[in-house]
Amino acid sequence: MKRVLSRIIIASGIVLGSSVMSFASAAAVAVAKPDLAKGEQLYANGDMARGIMSCASCHGAAGNSTIPANPNLAAQPHEYIVKQLNDFKAQGDKPAERRGAGGADTVMTMFVAALTPEDMANVAYYLSLQPLDLETAGNATNEATMERGQKIWRGGIPERRVPACAACHSANGAGIPGVYPRIAGQFPSYIEEQMKLFRSGDRANEPMMHHIADRMTDPDIAAVSDYAAGLR
Numbered sequence: 001m002k003r004v005l006s007r008i009i010i011a012s013g014i015v016l017g018s019s020v021m022s023f024a025s026a027a028a029v030a031v032a033k034p035d036l037a038k039g040e041q042l043y044a045n046g047d048m049a050r051g052i053m054s055c056a057s058c059h060g061a062a063g064n065s066t067i068p069a070n071p072n073l074a075a076q077p078h079e080y081i082v083k084q085l086n087d088f089k090a091q092g093d094k095p096a097e098r099r100g101a102g103g104a105d106t107v108m109t110m111f112v113a114a115l116t117p118e119d120m121a122n123v124a125y126y127l128s129l130q131p132l133d134l135e136t137a138g139n140a141t142n143e144a145t146m147e148r149g150q151k152i153w154r155g156g157i158p159e160r161r162v163p164a165c166a167a168c169h170s171a172n173g174a175g176i177p178g179v180y181p182r183i184a185g186q187f188p189s190y191i192e193e194q195m196k197l198f199r200s201g202d203r204a205n206e207p208m209m210h211h212i213a214d215r216m217t218d219p220d221i222a223a224v225s226d227y228a229a230g231l232r
């Protein structure tokens with residue numbers, strides 16, 4: 001396990017970079033150019049004829065959710081959004097790689113069923129261009145765990161070989177286009193829940209995040225989730 005993680009960390013830049021590139025070029029073949037207007041239309045209104053509910057009804061206007069259970073999606077890299085929408089889908093006989101606690105379906109499981117690759121590319125492109133609304137974005141609220149959270153974000157937990165979150169999600173939590181999602185401004189409870197789902201393996205769509213979360217205690221996760229939400 002230790003060797004696996006250090007290998008992953010050393011190789012992550014190269015391995016991830018190349019896998020994301022091949023993913024991006026595969027998407028580019030399927031969908032030449034995302035359509036911003038169609039993405040906005042689908043996001044705001046859904047498509048009742050095809051049984052697609054409005055995304056905005058849960059994720060808020062222009063991707064700025066006001067309900068912590070529903071993550072905000074504005075300013076998230078479009079490649080990341082497309083990947084998540086695919087990962088919520090079961091692939092043939094294989095269960096979806098992104099599931100809820102205990103392997104249960106997530107709220108998204110049924111919504112992604114009707115989405116075509118074009119829908120995904122369009123809506124992801126639209127969302128990636130929306131600014132995060134700082135009025136509604138998540139924020140840090142726990143003064144008592146701030147220092148611990150900051151330490152983990154910036155320096156990881158060396159004695160347990162947990163790498164610094166900032167190394168991938170960037171110092172200000174904005175993520176890196178095409179590679180790493182934005183964490184800044186996400187809701188603390190959502191971040192915490194996802195860390196626990198990575199740890200349990202119910203969210204099995206990213207081995208690296210599983211190995212990282214697997215070395216963290218509940219208080220580690222709570223502290224860094226609260227801190228990360230407050231980054232700007």
Ligand code: HEC
Pocket residue numbers: 042043052053054055056057058059069070071072073081084085099100106107108111123181
């Ligand atoms: C009924 C509410 C609801 C609707 C409607 C809905 N979502 Fe979601 N969405 C959620 C919830 C809740 C989650 C968190 C799922 C989890 O915990 O894994 C989520 C997660 C996501 C994620 C992953 C975000 C991340 O940071 O990893 C994406 C992307 C997403 N939704 C896009 C969409 C799109 C696009 C639509 C419209 C086609 C949509 N959602 C409709 C509730 C909703």
Ligand code: HEC
Pocket residue numbers: 009012071083152153162163164165166167168169179180181182183186191192194195205206208209212224225228
């Ligand atoms: C080696 C790179 C790397 C490091 C270090 C890293 N992450 Fe991640 N993280 C990723 C990648 C890649 C994803 C996207 C996973 C996917 O495709 O679902 C991700 C996803 C996430 C998500 C899910 C976001 C969402 O919107 O659902 C959270 C939360 C997260 N990371 C938190 C952290 C925290 C906290 C740390 C530090 C303890 C950390 N990460 C360290 C690469 C990394």
